[in-house]
Amino acid sequence: MTAPAQTSATVPQPAYSPLFAAEIARAKSGVEASIRAGVHVPVPKDPGGGVTHEQHKRNYRTIFEGGQLYRLTGDVRYRDHVRDLLLAYADLYPKLGPHPAAANQVPGRLFWQSLNDSVFLVNAAQGYGAIRDTLPAADRTRIDDNMIRPMARFLSDGSPEVINRIHNHATWAAAGVGLSGYLLGDRDLVDKALLGLDKSGKAGFLRQLDLLFSPDGYYAEGPYYQRYALQPFVVFAAAIAAHDPDRKIFEHRDGIVLKAVRTAIEVTHDGNFLPLNDAMPDKSLRTEELYHAVAIAYAATKDPAFLSIADWQGRSVLTPAGQVMASDLAAGKAKPWPFASRLLGDGPDGEQGALVLLRTKPDPRGPLLVAKNSVQGMGHGHFDRLGWLYYDETGAVVTDYGAARFLNVEAKRGGRYLPENDSWASATVAHNTLVVDEQSHFAGNWKTGEKYPTQQLATALDGPTRYSIAEIGTAYKDVRFRRALLLLDVPGLANPLTLDLLRASSGTKHRYDLPLHFSGHIIDNDIAFTRNLAERPVLGKANGYQHLWVDGEGTKAGKARLTWMQGSRFYSYHMLPPAGARFIVAESGANDPEFNLRREPALIQRLDGAADATFVSLLEPHGEYDASSEAVVASSARVTALEHRREGAADLILVTLVDGRRFAVAVADDVAAGIKHSVTVDGRALAWTGPVGRFDLAKTGAKK
Amino acid sequence: MTAPAQTSATVPQPAYSPLFAAEIARAKSGVEASIRAGVHVPVPKDPGGGVTHEQHKRNYRTIFEGGQLYRLTGDVRYRDHVRDLLLAYADLYPKLGPHPAAANQVPGRLFWQSLNDSVFLVNAAQGYGAIRDTLPAADRTRIDDNMIRPMARFLSDGSPEVINRIHNHATWAAAGVGLSGYLLGDRDLVDKALLGLDKSGKAGFLRQLDLLFSPDGYYAEGPYYQRYALQPFVVFAAAIAAHDPDRKIFEHRDGIVLKAVRTAIEVTHDGNFLPLNDAMPDKSLRTEELYHAVAIAYAATKDPAFLSIADWQGRSVLTPAGQVMASDLAAGKAKPWPFASRLLGDGPDGEQGALVLLRTKPDPRGPLLVAKNSVQGMGHGHFDRLGWLYYDETGAVVTDYGAARFLNVEAKRGGRYLPENDSWASATVAHNTLVVDEQSHFAGNWKTGEKYPTQQLATALDGPTRYSIAEIGTAYKDVRFRRALLLLDVPGLANPLTLDLLRASSGTKHRYDLPLHFSGHIIDNDIAFTRNLAERPVLGKANGYQHLWVDGEGTKAGKARLTWMQGSRFYSYHMLPPAGARFIVAESGANDPEFNLRREPALIQRLDGAADATFVSLLEPHGEYDASSEAVVASSARVTALEHRREGAADLILVTLVDGRRFAVAVADDVAAGIKHSVTVDGRALAWTGPVGRFDLAKTGAKK
Ligand SMILES: [Zn+2]
Numbered sequence A, B: 001m002t003a004p005a006q007t008s009a010t011v012p013q014p015a016y017s018p019l020f021a022a023e024i025a026r027a028k029s030g031v032e033a034s035i036r037a038g039v040h041v042p043v044p045k046d047p048g049g050g051v052t053h054e055q056h057k058r059n060y061r062t063i064f065e066g067g068q069l070y071r072l073t074g075d076v077r078y079r080d081h082v083r084d085l086l087l088a089y090a091d092l093y094p095k096l097g098p099h100p101a102a103a104n105q106v107p108g109r110l111f112w113q114s115l116n117d118s119v120f121l122v123n124a125a126q127g128y129g130a131i132r133d134t135l136p137a138a139d140r141t142r143i144d145d146n147m148i149r150p151m152a153r154f155l156s157d158g159s160p161e162v163i164n165r166i167h168n169h170a171t172w173a174a175a176g177v178g179l180s181g182y183l184l185g186d187r188d189l190v191d192k193a194l195l196g197l198d199k200s201g202k203a204g205f206l207r208q209l210d211l212l213f214s215p216d217g218y219y220a221e222g223p224y225y226q227r228y229a230l231q232p233f234v235v236f237a238a239a240i241a242a243h244d245p246d247r248k249i250f251e252h253r254d255g256i257v258l259k260a261v262r263t264a265i266e267v268t269h270d271g272n273f274l275p276l277n278d279a280m281p282d283k284s285l286r287t288e289e290l291y292h293a294v295a296i297a298y299a300a301t302k303d304p305a306f307l308s309i310a311d312w313q314g315r316s317v318l319t320p321a322g323q324v325m326a327s328d329l330a331a332g333k334a335k336p337w338p339f340a341s342r343l344l345g346d347g348p349d350g351e352q353g354a355l356v357l358l359r360t361k362p363d364p365r366g367p368l369l370v371a372k373n374s375v376q377g378m379g380h381g382h383f384d385r386l387g388w389l390y391y392d393e394t395g396a397v398v399t400d401y402g403a404a405r406f407l408n409v410e411a412k413r414g415g416r417y418l419p420e421n422d423s424w425a426s427a428t429v430a431h432n433t434l435v436v437d438e439q440s441h442f443a444g445n446w447k448t449g450e451k452y453p454t455q456q457l458a459t460a461l462d463g464p465t466r467y468s469i470a471e472i473g474t475a476y477k478d479v480r481f482r483r484a485l486l487l488l489d490v491p492g493l494a495n496p497l498t499l500d501l502l503r504a505s506s507g508t509k510h511r512y513d514l515p516l517h518f519s520g521h522i523i524d525n526d527i528a529f530t531r532n533l534a535e536r537p538v539l540g541k542a543n544g545y546q547h548l549w550v551d552g553e554g555t556k557a558g559k560a561r562l563t564w565m566q567g568s569r570f571y572s573y574h575m576l577p578p579a580g581a582r583f584i585v586a587e588s589g590a591n592d593p594e595f596n597l598r599r600e601p602a603l604i605q606r607l608d609g610a611a612d613a614t615f616v617s618l619l620e621p622h623g624e625y626d627a628s629s630e631a632v633v634a635s636s637a638r639v640t641a642l643e644h645r646r647e648g649a650a651d652l653i654l655v656t657l658v659d660g661r662r663f664a665v666a667v668a669d670d671v672a673a674g675i676k677h678s679v680t681v682d683g684r685a686l687a688w689t690g691p692v693g694r695f696d697l698a699k700t701g702a703k704k
């Protein structure tokens, strides 16, 4: 840090904004280390996380960053190192066959799955593009003909089973192939990338844009893969805009590329992607893909809300778009991102169901009720129709396990998806939705699930009574179920209540299980549990049940309650299941020979031998524990009673608070918007229009 | 927030530093709310966390803060509200008997334990002191005679079983009584507070200063209670310094009050108190007691390192000392706290054992090896002689359960210590130390433990081979055990290694268990475990064993390894137990009818039927997982071999790294400093002086 580095810089260095200067410094540190280490282009051998895997990942990063650094600084050492790496790949690449560590995925040449090869090419093409014009023709020819073009050919003509799919792997391939085409002036590659191998438009990037995102910019596989998919979409779109401006790619399909970026930001809580479907739980907006997406989206829109996301990320990218964004952020142009409730239609037509996000505040850490009423989400989809999640200032409260995987950790099956991803993480019982006869939805067959949408029946995004009502009749052979999830602001309560009305109906009798997976430590409950204190059995044999330890089983007449604590807050879950239901406290982690599972609590409401069933549940966040002052307030619930009545063609739920206040929520069977409904409660007529009504009732005597 | 509040301020408002201005704003917000709510002084009824409990806590805070606000602003509304509260207490207090919710502790009048009454008086006396001179004589008389003096009498003459003890409850009582005495000019109260009820000096504040802290300022009950005890010590000391300057209280016993503050800061990691003995795990330096302690210590020393602690706390106190501290912090005078290794002698003479803190960096979040070789720690002490903990940048790695308690959470037995605090949290098997025949140390009797010190035999706080060697022969009837814990900096390894050599010897045969409690997710291991996959038994019947679920049991010849992951880092625990030992993977949480326990993993090395046993273990932190880039490096261990040889009167441990490098650590039986030792390894003579030698050996063939 004391001797100034030798430099042959020829470009005068402008004054960079802090974020961009930090990017340059970070890239320099990486690229300089690579220069010191020399050119290491090993013969591919290891799976994810292994030595050759990591080296090739480092190399594409060096090629990308070294190229940008050369563009920015004119320092030929960067160009020469990038060139040397590319030449080494030009020597190696033609000799390679399928990767030796290939497993379930389509094998690449450099990596165990071709997906990583695509990512390599997207980065390498950009890095090479920044130095190509300055290279001698001989070097250019070697790199063009022995590396870039063969890689692009391998990922297009050589891998029709990848690039012709409608899938994020195909988007990465298309981006790699298309960027290579623009770079080499190879129209054939560009057209195959845009329109599919037969150039018919039935596959390729444009078709992917039409099919992979819903009209609201929601990506079928879910937030984790939406993030992952975004980078090739935005990077390739930016290249198309530059090279084929007449395509007006950013206006394509009503601006779908930018909608996808915005939606990626919306499907987060406190910056973390909602872990729907196969998803690593620790993934946030602080990720390479989103640095690029935010920079490109800001360049295309100049919407200052993107700057606040960049500010939270604390990162930019080395491209001109990143430079402008960092500079505008430094100039104080950022505005907060306007987080709000969203109804995100799923499927290419937006009619295959929906992901509903209900928020009460624009705060990224504020309350968030998620109703997962989307379609399957392809092979990474979980069997969780009509499931829900809840987040607030303490983090994830009602949870989804996400994926069973330790990404890139070699000891965990090479970092791939673990067996428990199928046997537990994607099973219905691992989710907060109805399980019938201990089977997963669609008998656990995702291809079946892919055929059947969820019906999003009604939604209210604003006001004190936000809600989502959805239904599905195809998840089980002869069971139809409908769920209304309502997020209720109640005067005098610091946190909103989540009211859950789930009705199942069938022509035959079934076992109905309604699990709740939550995060926190159990404080108390009013259920007469028989506990398995000294020997702990498992709940079942298959479909995820084999992974649940049973801590206890019990019953309670009328409303039952379980209270837990997370961080500084208490949560009471009030339940009014059908008569005869039992409660099971369980924990994940049984039948886990390799210690692959996290151990997390669950509560299951179980009803046996019923054709129809109505479960009414209410989640009440309350109180506060202050670790600093050790002060505790409101550790007991404010909700003291929960009643359910079937009145004509509506469900009526009555909630009583500790101060005696009462209110009613009515949910009509007829979900049409303009229909008028009326019921009578305690001699008073309650009338409302549309699916949901809400009414304050006369106070009862307050309990102490 | 729009209409300016009416004020009758008469004191011109100076420009406060940001921290102090925030204190004033915070206090105003609390006191204004109290003014709006009116005077609520309910008849005491509820235990910790209940309504009347919390109201009386709020009231003493209002009295303290309202008094300071009046001093700072001259606004008589503050004075009048404090006066009205005090007068309400003057009406109520004389009517009160023992608190109705009293349990195991000595009952108070206002609170369920008299400790809280003491805290009330410490605060109330300070708040009253700020307004007393401005009150009419009639008010003053009512408050003096019906509240302050009766409370002080109750906590002194009325509670000899409290104030005459050598215990933190007695310090709070002494501080309340003494501050009241200074306030009322009542020398009798002051002298009883300082010297005990008989004024002999056999009890009272000065005696507590002599007996409760070791010469190094370590508090017998441990860090959590050290924090708690500090506030009355420093507040009363500051009052003594002001009223009885001739006592030179801050110089008493070589400056013990300030040493105690410094030591309280040292016994933290990343600002969190080490959870030794009964301790809440979420307790940090961000706590009322430390705000006061840091302000008073800074006022007494002007040591700028205290300012960096205040900066981390982000808080000050409303007193003149807090004002000066905040102002100096704003002036940029702070210096980092020089965290370093420490040998903290325990007991009034410093000879009852020690708490050893080994650190490799001044970073508060850096590696920290804790050797708990202290004495019992009175009734809150755990049975964990020669136990250890390890912390680093990912937090607590080798852990202590702390206390089984949900402080102030009424549903958890009124917020008191839970039954599992005795049956699990304080048991030896819940700690990282030797358990003989499934019994806790001293048969689980803390009064016995209190009689027997631990022998701290040798310590090295600096250099690449830091260590602690300690021994105890009294924890079990006929077993003596000695433990060397070494923190080794190894060139080329990013993180230090912890080497653990534990030798037990006895005249008879025993079951020896050596548990390791760790934090993280198991990644892999090389032990042939028989797993309890579908039914989980408990490990034993009593002494904490009944709370352990058994996940599996297995064996391994030679070195065994368990690797786990926490945050972004991997940890490999290498074990070389005596021949015939087995390994047990377990988890806390069995036999827990009220869901009171956290569920945390443990690994136990078990040897049956042996008189002597040597356990060699090595903790190796390695690698990195980057959630943002999904890059993983070094997920497998660098240590490939661990050998142990008994050579003459020394133990020799040989460590081989993946690159073939080898080193040896020799630990001599004779722990005297100047003794020369020598052993021969691979034909080479290794000579060292003192208890520990360390040697680089010839490289072996590197493994790939
Ligand atoms: Zn899921």
Ligand SMILES: [Zn+2]
Binding pocket: B275, B276, B277, B278, B382, B384, B400, B401, B402, B425, B426, B431
């Ligand atoms: Zn402990």
